[in-house]
Amino acid sequence: MIIWSGQSKEYAVLSFAFSPEQRDFRAELERFAVTELAPRYIERAASTDYPWDAHRQVAELGVLGIGLPERFGGSGDPDPVTLGLATETLARGDINVASAPIYVGLVAAQIAEHAAPEVANEWVPRMVAGEAIVAIAVTEPGAGSDVSGLATVARPVDGGLRISGEKVAISHVMNASAALVYARAPESAGHAGVSCYLVPFDADGVTRTHTLGMGALPLGWGGVHLDDVFVPSDHRVGEDGRGFAGAMAHFDFSRPAIGLACLGAAEASLDEAVEWAKQREAFGRPIAAYQGVSFPLAESATLIEAARWLCYRSLWARESGERHTQYAAMCKWWPPQVAKDAIEAALVTHGNLGYSTEMPLQQRYRDVMSYLIGDGTAAIQKRIIATAMLGKVAAT
Numbered sequence: 001m002i003i004w005s006g007q008s009k010e011y012a013v014l015s016f017a018f019s020p021e022q023r024d025f026r027a028e029l030e031r032f033a034v035t036e037l038a039p040r041y042i043e044r045a046a047s048t049d050y051p052w053d054a055h056r057q058v059a060e061l062g063v064l065g066i067g068l069p070e071r072f073g074g075s076g077d078p079d080p081v082t083l084g085l086a087t088e089t090l091a092r093g094d095i096n097v098a099s100a101p102i103y104v105g106l107v108a109a110q111i112a113e114h115a116a117p118e119v120a121n122e123w124v125p126r127m128v129a130g131e132a133i134v135a136i137a138v139t140e141p142g143a144g145s146d147v148s149g150l151a152t153v154a155r156p157v158d159g160g161l162r163i164s165g166e167k168v169a170i171s172h173v174m175n176a177s178a179a180l181v182y183a184r185a186p187e188s189a190g191h192a193g194v195s196c197y198l199v200p201f202d203a204d205g206v207t208r209t210h211t212l213g214m215g216a217l218p219l220g221w222g223g224v225h226l227d228d229v230f231v232p233s234d235h236r237v238g239e240d241g242r243g244f245a246g247a248m249a250h251f252d253f254s255r256p257a258i259g260l261a262c263l264g265a266a267e268a269s270l271d272e273a274v275e276w277a278k279q280r281e282a283f284g285r286p287i288a289a290y291q292g293v294s295f296p297l298a299e300s301a302t303l304i305e306a307a308r309w310l311c312y313r314s315l316w317a318r319e320s321g322e323r324h325t326q327y328a329a330m331c332k333w334w335p336p337q338v339a340k341d342a343i344e345a346a347l348v349t350h351g352n353l354g355y356s357t358e359m360p361l362q363q364r365y366r367d368v369m370s371y372l373i374g375d376g377t378a379a380i381q382k383r384i385i386a387t388a389m390l391g392k393v394a395a396t
């Protein structure tokens with residue numbers, strides 16, 4: 001981690017070292033990823049059932065409480081770097097199971113920080129214990145990249161609100177017990193007037209539909225239809241009419257975490273390709289002897305290394321209270337792309353075996369693809385970075 005001492009105009013410390021506690025924790029998670037997650041990754045990934053057993057094991061390892069207040073069973077102060085480290089390490093064994101820590105910083109932290117105490121007390125400890133998942137529902141049929149166009153309405157009534165609308169493409173919709181739903185006040189337009197509500201899925205008027213994607217099947221992707229659903233007033237999470245502000249602050253965590261999830265899957269793929277290149281022979285020599293094989297692996301290693309430090313730079317900036325929205329956007333467009341390309345190179349290194357569903361490579365490729373779109377496409381991330389650089393002229 002780079003620490004700049006502004007007063008002395010000298011570098012006080014220049015170090016990329018994790019703390020001894022982080023190193024020990026990573027070693028424990030690595031053992032779990034290699035021995036428990038990796039051997040059954042293909043089987044789990046081919047099923048639409050969420051692996052609650054693995055999810056609870058992740059909870060027992062303390063991952064789902066990282067950075068959440070102790071009163072909810074968490075570890076205490078916000079700790080985005082450790083949460084990112086957990087995401088990357090778990091993804092080496094199973095990128096789908098590794099979505100769990102992303103939801104700690106994206107959803108549980110949002111509820112812990114901004115929900116009414118009774119609502120936070122009801123939901124956050126269950127999330128920390130691995131007993132409940134809360135999804136995040138922003139996207140609608142008519143509003144994806146341009147979230148200001150969302151049409152779901154929350155109409156004030158006695159004691160609360162009635163919410164009507166349609167959300168689509170929501171991860172975990174089939175696994176979750178509730179969702180953070182973004183809905184606007186009647187007659188409002190644009191970003192203004194949008195608030196966030198915690199909507200339990202057992203409320204009257206909620207219907208969920210499963211959508212099959214090309215990967216990430218256990219994440220129970222799909223839509224939720226809200227037909228005049230009543231939520232009590234205390235289920236608003238965050239300030240009235242400023243729902244996007246709360247969400248965006250937490251996307252600044254999820255974006256580097258997603259980058260690290262993708263890179264964890266790419267690192268495992270690269271390790272497998274290196275082993276295979278040393279064993280497999282062609283034209284009388286191990287294929288590792290050919291630069292046509294070794295150079296793509298060398299390139300992948302270089303790009304993965306650069307991309308993972310970009311992610312940790314962003315998480316470290318978050319931990320330090322530095323502005324990091326543009327770094328987070330960089331982490332969401334580039335590292336998933338680096339990971340996808342590295343997995344493709346590893347797959348091709350394995351020849352016909354790489355393409356086979358008996359190998360994890362094709363599965364990782366399909367799972368990583370989900371993150372090229374979910375949480376905003378590369379074009380939208382570049383728009384955020386360009387706006388930070390050039391101002392509103394770039395936000396068209």
Ligand SMILES: Cc1cc2nc3c(=O)[nH]c(=O)nc-3n(C[C@H](O)[C@H](O)[C@H](O)COP(=O)(O)OP(=O)(O)OC[C@H]3O[C@@H](n4cnc5c(N)ncnc54)[C@H](O)[C@@H]3O)c2cc1C
Pocket residue numbers: 135136137138139143144145146168169170171172213216221370371373374375376377378379380383396
């Ligand atoms: C696997 C997966 C999981 C998801 N999980 C969730 C979830 O949990 N919760 C949730 O709310 N949503 C989720 N989404 C939805 C996701 O956030 C949206 O799909 C994404 O933001 C893009 O919106 P869209 O699909 O409507 O595409 P559109 O907004 O219609 O965009 C279509 C294309 O146009 C491009 N484009 C749009 N505007 C511009 C511009 N100004 N400049 C350049 N290019 C532009 C986009 O980059 C894209 O390539 C998920 C999606 C996927 C695929």
